[in-house]
Amino acid sequence: MKNKLSNLLGQEFRFLARPLNLWSRLLLLLSAAAIVAAFFFPLWRMHLVAPQYSDGLDLFIYCYKIVGGGLNGQHLVEINNLNHYIGMASIKQADFLEMRWMPFVFGLIILMILRSVVFGQMGNVVDLFAVYCYFGIFSIGSFWYRLYQYGHNLDPRAPMHITPFTPLLLGTKQIANFRESSYPEWAAYLLLLSVLLIVIAGWLSRKETVA
Amino acid sequence: MKTPIYFTALLLVAVGLTSCGKSSTAKNERARNAQDTYVAPGEKDEYYLFYSGGHSGQVFVAGIPSMRHITTIPVFAPYPATGYGFDEESKKMMGDYTWGDIHHPGLSQTASKYDGRWLFVNDNANNRIARIDLRDFKTHQILGPIPNSMGNHGSSFITENSEYILCATRFSVPLPKGRVADPKDYEKEFNGMVSGIKVDPKTGELSVGWQILTPPFDWDLGSTGKGPSSGWAFWTSYNTEMAHDVIEANASQKDRDLCAIVNWHVAEKAVADGKVQMMDGVPIIDPGKVPGVMYFIAIGKSPHGMDVDPTGKWIVAGGKLQPSTTVINFEKLQAAINNKAFEGEFRGIPIVKYEAVVEGEVPVGLGPLHTQYDGKGFAYTSMFIDSNITKWKMPPWTDDEKKDLNKVVLDKVTTHFATGHLVVAGSDTANPYGKWLVAMNKLSAGRHVNVGPSQPESSQLIDISGAKMKMVAEAYTEPEPHFAQILKVSEIEPEEVYPKADNKDPNAVWDKENTGVTRTGTKVMAKVIAVRSRFVPDRIDAQVGDDLTIAVTNVEQTRDMIHGFGLVENNVNLVMDPGETKTFHIKLTKPGVFPYYCTNFCSALHQEMQGYLVVSKAGEPLPSAVYRTAAAAAMPGQ
Numbered sequence: 001m002k003n004k005l006s007n008l009l010g011q012e013f014r015f016l017a018r019p020l021n022l023w024s025r026l027l028l029l030l031s032a033a034a035i036v037a038a039f040f041f042p043l044w045r046m047h048l049v050a051p052q053y054s055d056g057l058d059l060f061i062y063c064y065k066i067v068g069g070g071l072n073g074q075h076l077v078e079i080n081n082l083n084h085y086i087g088m089a090s091i092k093q094a095d096f097l098e099m100r101w102m103p104f105v106f107g108l109i110i111l112m113i114l115r116s117v118v119f120g121q122m123g124n125v126v127d128l129f130a131v132y133c134y135f136g137i138f139s140i141g142s143f144w145y146r147l148y149q150y151g152h153n154l155d156p157r158a159p160m161h162i163t164p165f166t167p168l169l170l171g172t173k174q175i176a177n178f179r180e181s182s183y184p185e186w187a188a189y190l191l192l193l194s195v196l197l198i199v200i201a202g203w204l205s206r207k208e209t210v211a
Numbered sequence: 212m213k214t215p216i217y218f219t220a221l222l223l224v225a226v227g228l229t230s231c232g233k234s235s236t237a238k239n240e241r242a243r244n245a246q247d248t249y250v251a252p253g254e255k256d257e258y259y260l261f262y263s264g265g266h267s268g269q270v271f272v273a274g275i276p277s278m279r280h281i282t283t284i285p286v287f288a289p290y291p292a293t294g295y296g297f298d299e300e301s302k303k304m305m306g307d308y309t310w311g312d313i314h315h316p317g318l319s320q321t322a323s324k325y326d327g328r329w330l331f332v333n334d335n336a337n338n339r340i341a342r343i344d345l346r347d348f349k350t351h352q353i354l355g356p357i358p359n360s361m362g363n364h365g366s367s368f369i370t371e372n373s374e375y376i377l378c379a380t381r382f383s384v385p386l387p388k389g390r391v392a393d394p395k396d397y398e399k400e401f402n403g404m405v406s407g408i409k410v411d412p413k414t415g416e417l418s419v420g421w422q423i424l425t426p427p428f429d430w431d432l433g434s435t436g437k438g439p440s441s442g443w444a445f446w447t448s449y450n451t452e453m454a455h456d457v458i459e460a461n462a463s464q465k466d467r468d469l470c471a472i473v474n475w476h477v478a479e480k481a482v483a484d485g486k487v488q489m490m491d492g493v494p495i496i497d498p499g500k501v502p503g504v505m506y507f508i509a510i511g512k513s514p515h516g517m518d519v520d521p522t523g524k525w526i527v528a529g530g531k532l533q534p535s536t537t538v539i540n541f542e543k544l545q546a547a548i549n550n551k552a553f554e555g556e557f558r559g560i561p562i563v564k565y566e567a568v569v570e571g572e573v574p575v576g577l578g579p580l581h582t583q584y585d586g587k588g589f590a591y592t593s594m595f596i597d598s599n600i601t602k603w604k605m606p607p608w609t610d611d612e613k614k615d616l617n618k619v620v621l622d623k624v625t626t627h628f629a630t631g632h633l634v635v636a637g638s639d640t641a642n643p644y645g646k647w648l649v650a651m652n653k654l655s656a657g658r659h660v661n662v663g664p665s666q667p668e669s670s671q672l673i674d675i676s677g678a679k680m681k682m683v684a685e686a687y688t689e690p691e692p693h694f695a696q697i698l699k700v701s702e703i704e705p706e707e708v709y710p711k712a713d714n715k716d717p718n719a720v721w722d723k724e725n726t727g728v729t730r731t732g733t734k735v736m737a738k739v740i741a742v743r744s745r746f747v748p749d750r751i752d753a754q755v756g757d758d759l760t761i762a763v764t765n766v767e768q769t770r771d772m773i774h775g776f777g778l779v780e781n782n783v784n785l786v787m788d789p790g791e792t793k794t795f796h797i798k799l800t801k802p803g804v805f806p807y808y809c810t811n812f813c814s815a816l817h818q819e820m821q822g823y824l825v826v827s828k829a830g831e832p833l834p835s836a837v838y839r840t841a842a843a844a845a846m847p848g849q
Contacts, residue, residue, distance in 0.1 A: 072710070074768045081743055081767075085816070159744075159816055 016123035018208050024201040025117045028125075031197035032113040034190045035106055039063065041186035044143075046167070048079070050177045059091070061143075063102040063187065066093045087158025088150055098142055105135055113198075125202040132195055144169050244683040248672065250277040258636060259698045260649060261316050261330055262670075265691030268311040270332060270343065275636070275647050275697065278672055278686035286341045286350045287311025287334050294775065294786030295350075298793040304353045312336040314693040315432070317367040317376065319415070323437040323523075323641035327703040329415045330696065331376050333366035340367060340376060340408055342415050345703050347788075354417040358491035359386050360404050365430040365446050369639075371437050375420060375475060376408040379446045383427030387491040397455035401427040405446070405505075407475055421482045423496045423505060426558055427453055428469060429462065432516045432581065437641055438523030440541045442476040445526055447514040463532060467509035467565075469557065470517060470528060472544070477504040499559025506548060507562040510537050516581035520590070521641050525570070525605060527590060529579040535572040536579050536592055538606060544568040571608070573616050575601045576623070581694075583635035585675055586643035589621070593630040593650065599623045600633060600650055600673060602680055624680040626671055628654040635675065636697035644699060648673040648680070651692045659687050668692060707770045709790030716792035718762035723747040730757075739763045741774035741787060743814040746807070749822030755802050755829040762794040763787055775810025778824060786811050802828040 020028070042060035049056040057079055058069025068076025080090045093099060109132055116124035144166070152164040165175070172181040250256055256274025264271050268288030272281050288310050289296025296305055311334035319329040330343040339355030340363065357363060357378070365379030383401040385392040392400035402424055409420035433446035451468040454461030481487060481501045487494035498505035514537070516529040526539040546552070547567040554564045578596030584605070585591070592601050604612075604619040612618045630650045637643035655669035667687040674681040711721065720726050720738045726747045728737045737751045741763055753759050763776045765787035776785040776793075780803075785793040809820035827833055 071708070072768070074708075078769050081769075084743075159819075 015206075016121065016126065018122040018205060020116070020120040020122065020125070020201065020205045021208055024125075024205040025120060027197045027201040027204070028113050028117050031194040031201070032110045034194035034197065035110055035113075038187040038190040038194075039103070039106075041190065042067070043185055043187040043191075045183060045185045047181045047183075048178045049181075050179070052177075060185070062099075063106065064099050066091065066096060066099070085158065085160050086162050087155030087160075089153060089155075091150065096146065098139065098146070102139065109135065116201075122202060122205060125198060125205075129195075129198055129202070132198065136191070136195070140169075244681070247674065248276040248278065248684040250274065250279075255700065256281075257700060258644070258647065259700055260634075261318070261696045261698070262651070262688060262692040263313040263316050263332060263694055264689070265314070265693055266310065266312045266336070267689055267691070268309075268313060268334075270313065270316060270330070271688055271692070272348070273670075273686065273688075274700075275649070276672060276684065278670065278684050280686070280688065282348065284343055284348055284350065286313060286332055286343065287337070287339070287353070291784050292786070294784055294793060297782075297784050298795050300794070301350070304350065306353070308337050308339075310336065311339060311341075314364055315367055316694060316696050317369040317639075318696045318698060319373040319410070320369050320640065321372055323371045325637065325640055325696075325698055325702065326373070327698065329373075329410075331367040331369065331410075331417075333363045333378065335362060335364045335381065338363040340378065340417060342417055344415065345698075346705055347709070348705055351415070352417055354408065354419070356388075357406055357408070357419055358493050359388065359422055359495070360406055361388065362429075363406075365433045366406075368433050368435045368444060370435050370444075370475065371441060373410050373412070376410060376417070377433065377435060377444045377473070377475065378406045378408060379425075379430035379433060379471065380404050380406075381429050381431070383429070386424075394455040397427055398453045401455075403427055403430055405430070405444075405471065405473055407478060419493050421478055421487065421494045421496060422490075423473065423478060423498055425471065425498070425505075426560075429458075430471065431514070432518075432529075433471075434517055434519045434526075434639065436519055436523055436541070437521075439545070440519060440523040440526070442474055443541075444471075444473045444475060445517040445519065446471045446473075447510065447517045447528055449513040449515075449531075451509075463513055465512075466533075467511045468513055469507040469562065470510045470514065472506040472508060472563070474504055477501065505560050507557060507560055508539070508544075508568065509554075509562060509565060511535075515579075516592075518582045518584075519639075520584045520605060521586045521638070521643055523641075527582040527592075529581055529592060530572075531578060531580060531595070534577050534579070535574050536582060536590075536603075537572050538570040539568050540570045540606070543570075570606050571613065571616050573603055573619060575603060575620060580630070581632050583633055583638035583648065584643055585635055585645040586637070587645060589675075591633060591635055591648055591675065591680075593626075593633040594623075595629050595631060595653070597623075598628050598630060598652075599625045600630060600648065600680060602675070622678075622680050624673060624682055626650045626652050626682075627658050627669055627685070628652055628656050632692070632694040634695040634697055636699075644697065646674070646676050647697065648675045649695060649697070651695065653691075655687060658685075707789075708768050709788060711766075711768060711790055714764070714790055714792060716762070716764070716794075718760075718794055719764045719792040720762075721764065721766050728752065733757050735759045737761045739776070741765045741776065741809065741820075742767060743772065744809070744816035744820040746776070746809075746820065746822045751822070751824045752827075752833055753799055753824065754827050754831070754833060755799050757799045757826075758796065759799055759824075760794060760796045762792055764792040765789055772813060773811045774813050774820070776807055777810040778807045779805050781805060781824075784810055799826050802826050 042062050044061040046059040057075040060067045067073050112128045147167045151166045168182045258275035260273040260275050262271040270284040285295035295301050313332045314335050316332045318325045332341050338357045338360045342352040344351045361384045362381030364381035368377045380403040383403040385400045386402050405423040407420040409418045428448035429450035431447040436443035447470045448468050450462040452462050452464050481496050482494045510528045512532040514528040515531045518527050524541050528537045547563050552564040552567040553561040555562045575592050576594045576597040578594050579592045580595050582590050582592045588605050590605050602622040631653045632651045635648045650671045652669045670686050672684040674683050726738050735753045735757045740747050765774045767789040772789050787793050805824040
């Protein structure tokens with residue numbers, strides 16, 4: 001029994017100590033590149049269409065900023081203008097704490113990737129994967145909570161009273177005269193790709209042994 | 212006996228078939244015409260039609276082919292619908308006048324093509340000229356009354372690169388204006404004027420460049436040269452008789468009237484060379500003393516239009532009181548001027564020999580007024596008396612045609628009724644769009660549903676793309692289109708919102724923190740923002756005797772989110788487009804509480820968008836001691 005357990009631990013220790021081959025390291029570098037590229041594209045897009053807004057109003061969420069569609073980001077002003085009727089707080093970039101720490105965390109993950117490339121051990125990849133997943137899930141949760149806050153802290157003195165709601169995180173639904181669609185954008189796909197590349201990097205080196 | 216019955220029966224069947232065929236053909240044609248002019252909901256017209264609004268003082272914008280009225284651009288008359296004439300800026304532009312008489316709109320051109328920058332319109336009544344910017348379809352400048360100019364009718368004719376707008380006077384008076392003389396001394400004491408209004412190539416700003424003093428003929432319609440006739444301009448006149456009374460008859464005695472041929476390059480040079488005399492601040496050229504600046508040609512009879520064709524080679528004068536148009540060959544005209552082929556002179560101005568320059572008189576019909584071109588070698592002339600549009604072939608003509616010019620008259624389409632002006636899309640450019648012609652008829656004479664004695668004018672859309680003209684639609688406009696311009700919609704992209712960054716108004720405020728009312732002595736300044744669906748501040752306190760200035764900024768940056776500011780019982784209605792600031796000034800004379808409210812429907816809570824101007828009696832304490840408002844309670848969500 002004791003032997004069995006120490007065998008298992010030994011196996012695991014050996015697995016975590018496995019070196020990464022060249023392919024794995026290259027894929028990790030690609031994964032870092034995908035994260036860097038994700039800075040240049042929005043993560044999420046919320047699209048609102050109503051008869052009066054047949055071209056739609058857009059909100060683009062980046063990991064470090066929030067931008068309205070239209071000329072000079074006018075759609076954000078417009079959405080806030082409309083939201084004030086139901087007493088929703090203005091959507092302001094300054095209120096999104098996430099946008100301040102997200103770039104920092106991404107930098108940290110990139111550093112961890114580079115560390116994996118240099119140290120080249122399976123254990124680094126496992127660390128990386130765990131931190132990345134935790135960060136990803138936490139971010140989505142935090143984003144959802146932010147939406148919940150906006151939809152539930154409605155000013156009681158607003159001209160229109162509506163039942164508190166959580167704006168849609170993913171999918172399409174009708175809210176009054178607006179059809180709201182909320183879907184991931186390029187940056188989200190790039191981040192997903194970077195996670196996948198990390199997994200594949202680990203997989204490709206699963207049988208490597210120390211020479 | 213049997214045969215005739217049989218025959219008759221057959222005949223009846225045949226007649227039945229024919230009439231059946233006819234009505235179904237007519238039906239098909241109606242359906243085709245409807246389809247050609249139908250612009251389905253959500254679809255857009257292909258062309259803008261800029262009508263002059265005549266004595267309404269406005270410009271009407273319609274769409275072609277639907278002929279629907281789309282918008283009105285107020286120029287010389289107040290228009291509460293857009294708040295024009297109520298804010299300080301537009302009131303200042305309009306000056307002492309609340310009406311004008313717009314006759315001939317002209318689109319700015321570059322290299323004899325519409326460049327989509329400005330539309331210029333004249334005021335026949337108060338001798339002004341205005342610039343509408345096509346970036347926002349708004350009047351931006353009114354120049355005038357132009358000095359030494361009375362009856363700015365022969366206008367607005369744009370030179371090839373919009374260097375000048377050339378104008379000629381319909382009336383003659385003793386000059387400079389303000390001088391009094393007996394109309395009996397008309398010939399001696401009265402004068403007309405040709406004016407060169409300079410256009411700043413960058414900003415479009417208008418200024419009076421120079422003027423040419425003319426005999427007191429009544430100048431009528433004109434046009435500018437292009438291509439070979441570059442640098443020249445032409446006007447008809449209808450009072451070479453120089454009559455000053457019973458003008459209807461006395462100005463119609465001669466068979467021919469002297470038309471003006473003006474070289475504006477020579478005019479420019481005369482100014483540069485100092486060959487001018489100043490009158491009322493304007494350099495005046497005496498054409499008798501500056502050779503080459505002006506010539507005359509005698510054209511029959513009391514002609515109206517004097518239209519240069521797209522090639523710049525032919526000039527067609529409408530006969531009005533003679534049943535033909537006169538076609539002038541510019542190359543021959545140039546040669547006649549060079550060879551001094553003159554048949555006389557008037558006050559030192561040479562009269563070009565008629566036979567040397569006229570290509571022919573085309574028997575188009577009764578009352579030819581105005582001619583337009585499709586760029587494919589055809590001319591279209593409006594017949595006021597015959598009430599039709601006549602299509603005819605431009606020169607060069609064959610010898611056979613020259614012998615009998617009836618042969619170049621190709622088609623006529625009856626109009627309803629008495630067409631004055633007509634416009635072919637792009638006729639005054641080097642490359643007309645062709646395709647559509649709009650007849651602007653002076654009488655609608657009950658063709659429309661009965662609206663009582665005050666009747667609209669009628670406009671008819673004619674398809675000129677085929678060999679035969681085809682009338683396909685008609686519309687009614689308020690009085691009174693004289694001429695129009697047609698511009699392809701795809702050639703311009705006006706802005707629909709004034710960008711915040713472009714607002715340079717010193718009284719503009721964008722945040723509620725910067726709004727409020729400040730007082731300096733009896734001067735009270737209120738800076739207000741308008742946003743869905745409130746004014747900030749929504750209370751303004753003042754006192755009888757105060758000079759109150761209110762500046763309202765519409766802080767919206769969304770298309771069609773327009774707010775109004777109507778102040779009841781004070782004759783104020785501002786309308787601010789998104790991103791626009793408007794200001795009005797009022798001396799408070801009556802105490803009371805005066806609501807102000809949004810006049811231009813904006814949102815679901817538009818009705819609630821209101822506030823109060825509280826005016827206390829003179830000498831009494833102010834309703835509120837605090838003049839810097841705390842911008843009311845914070846608005847939910849803002």
